[in-house]
Amino acid sequence: MSFRVATWNINSVRLRAPLLADVVAQLAPDVLCLQxxxxxxxxFPHDAAEALGFSHRVVRGMKGYNGVAILSRLPITLRPGEPDWCERGDCRHIGVDVQHPSGPIEVHDFYIPAGGDEPDREINPKFGHKLDFLAEVTRWQAGRGPARRAVLVGDLNIAPLEQDVWSHKALLKVVSHTPVEVAALNAWQAAGAWVDAPRHFVPASEKLYSWWSYRARDWAAADRGRRLDHVWVSEDLSPKLAGYEILKSARGWTQASDHVPVLVELAL
Incomplete structure (x- = not known):
């Protein structure tokens, strides 16, 4: 009995709603989390989601910025009482309980602040917001203890490992791969005893990306990617990990997002 969960920073769901069908055809997710x-x-284009078999949906959006959504073939229930991160009401998180035949699975969909261009909170408030968000979510996680029968996905906007970026040396001072961000992400992961699902299959010594900049004239030839999109599973689910896919071909689609979908399959 499988459970297939995918995450995708769609970069405007109304603009790219037609591409949802391609994602479903390629990955066949039971749950698709968007950022x-x-x-x-x-x-929100509910009709498009319904036509693809996602009869259960929770959306949390705002005009022009941010926004997250969870689309599911299985019944889902919104988890009540989740924090308003940094008291901004900026639509960066949804938590649900998925009613899987094997039992409920807690699923969290996050969109972490990108952090601007300068990795210095004194001159760049966006970077300060990112660090504050990560500190708050880590405290929240520590208060809950290790995750149990849970999956956390999203655009976490940090590439933590040396091989998660095209050049570790070149990006050490670039927002998304700085030591302070990596330490903050690692603290959050440790607080929940989360397992990095794609890296369960791909050794840390191998390159792995999910994002390629729009600025590259030929993104595929340059291949200067970063792994910003993540799927974590609780330790009790890690023995059930059965497969993963990063849909790199999606970066070459017409009107593509700069992120590509990431899928993990659990055999429950």
């Missing part, structure tokens, strides 16, 4: 939906809830 950067960039639309108020009333304008």
């Amino acid at each position: 950067e939906t960039k639309t108020p809830d009333e304008f």
Whole structure:
């Protein structure tokens, strides 16, 4: 009995709603978590999601920025009482309980602040917000203890390992791979005893990316990627890890997002 969960920073769900069908055809997820939906809830393309078999949906969006959504073939229940991170109301997290035949599975969908260009909170408030967000979510996680029968996904906007970026040396002072960000992400992961699911299959010594900049003239030839999109599973689910896929071909689709979908399969 499998459970297939995918995450994708879609970079505008209304613009790229037609691509959802391609993601479903390639990955066949039971649950699809989106980030950067960039639309108020009333304008979310529910018809497109319904047509693809996602009869259960929770969306949390705002005009032009941020936004997350969880689309599911299985019944889901919104988890009540989750924090308003940094008291900004900026639509960066949804937590749900998925009613899988093997039992409930807790699923969290996060969109972590990108952090701007300068890795210095004194001159760049966006970087300060990112660090504050990570500190708050780590305290929240520590208060809950190790995750149990849970999956956490999203655009976490940090590439933690040396082989998660095209050049460790070149990006050490670039937001998304700085030591302070990596330490913050590692603290969050440790607080929940989360397991990095794709790296369960791919050794840390091998390159692995999920994002390629729009700035590259030929993204595929340059291949200067970063792994910003993550799937973590609780330790009790890690023995059930059955497969993963990073849909690199999606970066070459017409009107592509700069992120590609990442899928993990559990055999429950």
